[in-house]
Amino acid sequence: MSSVNSSRPPQAEVAAEVAAFIEHAQRLASQILGVPADTPLRPIHKVGVIGAGTMGSGITMNFLNVGVPVVLLEMKQDALDRGLATIRRNYENSMKKGKLTADEVEARMALIQPSLDHEPLRQVDLVIEAVFEDMSVKEKVFKALDEVVPPGAILASNTSYLDIDRIAGFTKRPQDVLGLHFFSPAHVMRLLEVVRGAKTAPDVLATSMALAKTIGKVAVVSGVCDGFIGNRMLARYGAAAQGLIHAGALPQQVDAALQAFGMAMGPFRMGDLAGLDIGWATRKRRAAEAGVPMRPIVADLLCEAGRFGQKTGAGWYRYEPGSREPLPDPVTEQLIADYRAAHGITPRAVSDEEVVQRCIYALVNEGARILEEGIAARASDIDLVYLYGYGFPKHRGGPMFYADTVGLAEVLRCLERFAAEPGADPSWQPAPLLRRLVSQGRGFHR
Numbered sequence: 079m080s081s082v083n084s085s086r087p088p089q090a091e092v093a094a095e096v097a098a099f100i101e102h103a104q105r106l107a108s109q110i111l112g113v114p115a116d117t118p119l120r121p122i123h124k125v126g127v128i129g130a131g132t133m134g135s136g137i138t139m140n141f142l143n144v145g146v147p148v149v150l151l152e153m154k155q156d157a158l159d160r161g162l163a164t165i166r167r168n169y170e171n172s173m174k175k176g177k178l179t180a181d182e183v184e185a186r187m188a189l190i191q192p193s194l195d196h197e198p199l200r201q202v203d204l205v206i207e208a209v210f211e212d213m214s215v216k217e218k219v220f221k222a223l224d225e226v227v228p229p230g231a232i233l234a235s236n237t238s239y240l241d242i243d244r245i246a247g248f249t250k251r252p253q254d255v256l257g258l259h260f261f262s263p264a265h266v267m268r269l270l271e272v273v274r275g276a277k278t279a280p281d282v283l284a285t286s287m288a289l290a291k292t293i294g295k296v297a298v299v300s301g302v303c304d305g306f307i308g309n310r311m312l313a314r315y316g317a318a319a320q321g322l323i324h325a326g327a328l329p330q331q332v333d334a335a336l337q338a339f340g341m342a343m344g345p346f347r348m349g350d351l352a353g354l355d356i357g358w359a360t361r362k363r364r365a366a367e368a369g370v371p372m373r374p375i376v377a378d379l380l381c382e383a384g385r386f387g388q389k390t391g392a393g394w395y396r397y398e399p400g401s402r403e404p405l406p407d408p409v410t411e412q413l414i415a416d417y418r419a420a421h422g423i424t425p426r427a428v429s430d431e432e433v434v435q436r437c438i439y440a441l442v443n444e445g446a447r448i449l450e451e452g453i454a455a456r457a458s459d460i461d462l463v464y465l466y467g468y469g470f471p472k473h474r475g476g477p478m479f480y481a482d483t484v485g486l487a488e489v490l491r492c493l494e495r496f497a498a499e500p501g502a503d504p505s506w507q508p509a510p511l512l513r514r515l516v517s518q519g520r521g522f523h524r
């Protein structure tokens with residue numbers, strides 16, 4: 079990017095600086111504000127996982143891998159069987175790669191106690207709920223857990239967006255409730271957001287952070303807000319990417335520019351992989367909560383046309399049967415063109431540099447708000463979330479670290495320019511913290 083300082087130190091020096099920063103960031107992340115390092119931990123000998131879908135099965139594997147038995151609970155036998163088959167398939171794939179022996183696969187599978195009723199949960203020390211992302215379903219599950227799970231057990235939700243304090247309020251023991259937000263695939267991704275509710279007890283947090291280390295995760299504490307640290311920022315990044323499509327870019331250009339910047343996957347490829355229906359449902363929920371009519375964006379139009387991404391064979395891209403290769407799709411391009419025409423937008427040329435600036439600075443700006451609100455304790459926690467949960471390029475040290483290397487004054491100048499455009503989304507307004515740091519000549523980290 080042209081905005082990056084031209085008198086940069088040599089590559090090796092930068093790499094060493096970034097590596098040292100990441101190491102330091104991990105040490106800092108394990109220090110929880112208001113929780114002394116010598117807080118006694120609660121023993122975790124057995125874990126319950128509720129829901130054996132995409133997340134529940136991956137979460138289960140984390141514990142089996144370290145020899146902790148898991149009660150895996152489902153509503154119906156076929157869902158339970160599917161979850162067990164997924165776990166077995168993943169282990170057998172590891173076996174084929176020579177990472178596990180057949181005996182090890184069986185030993186891990188034997189640690190699962192599949193169940194269709196709550197009785198076995200009387201024996202667990204921690205429950206992680208991974209059922210549908212719907213508050214009324216979470217309510218039913220947490221009320222039922224409160225009845226059976228022993229006193230002192232930790233009750234966790236893997237929710238991506240929902241309010242942990244409301245969930246805690248469904249129980250008579252909100253001090254034992256927190257969010258343990260794993261990322262997909264949960265047995266692979268290193269990040270764990272540990273979501274601290276208003277009433278979460280210090281030893282529940284300390285135990286969860288220690289447990290994260292046991293299962294090999296990089297854990298970061300987040301406060302409660304819609305989407306916590308990672309997904310709240312991702313919403314702004316996604317909106318910036320969407321705005322570029324409306325303005326004149328195509329999904330393949332935006333993805334290519336961000337991948338050239340170093341992102342593991344561009345936002346539209348990622349959307350197709352994760353399923354566009356998730357964001358669609360969230361936007362419908364937000365509009366309903368705000369009592370305003372839904373104003374569909376192109377992503378919603380794709381969903382209305384039944385294009386949810388890879389799982390339906392088409393989303394932003396199309397996919398040949400059995401292939402994950404994203405292919406540019408004239409149907410999407412037509413949909414985009416229709417959207418622009420309907421909104422009186424004359425498409426303009428968008429440079430790759432603009433793609434990177436808008437998407438990455440949208441992350442930085444929301445990160446600054448998150449920091450200012452105390453949702454994240456420190457800028458380096460935000461960097462860890464993006465490095466370990468969202469495929470942010472390691473060599474750039476995370477969005478906040480990267481912003482420091484560009485210079486916050488330059489980031490602020492760009493945001494001011496975007497915010498001043500006619501009809502600009504108000505979220506482009508620079509975060510007050512960003513302005514303050516610039517006026518003090520400081521960065522997020524220095």
Ligand SMILES: NC(=O)c1ccc[n+]([C@@H]2O[C@H](COP(=O)([O-])OP(=O)(O)OC[C@H]3O[C@@H](n4cnc5c(N)ncnc54)[C@H](O)[C@@H]3O)[C@@H](O)[C@H]2O)c1
Binds near residue numbers: 134152212219259
């Ligand atoms: N998929 C992701 O990428 C992802 C990432 C992070 C967090 N999450 C969150 O994890 C949770 C689960 O998501 P998922 O993608 O695994 O969903 P999923 O639809 O794959 O699985 C949910 C499972 O829960 C089961 N279930 C529903 N109600 C139940 C109940 N009362 N008792 C027992 N089982 C029940 C369903 O049968 C289903 O198998 C959601 O809160 C989601 O927001 C998802």
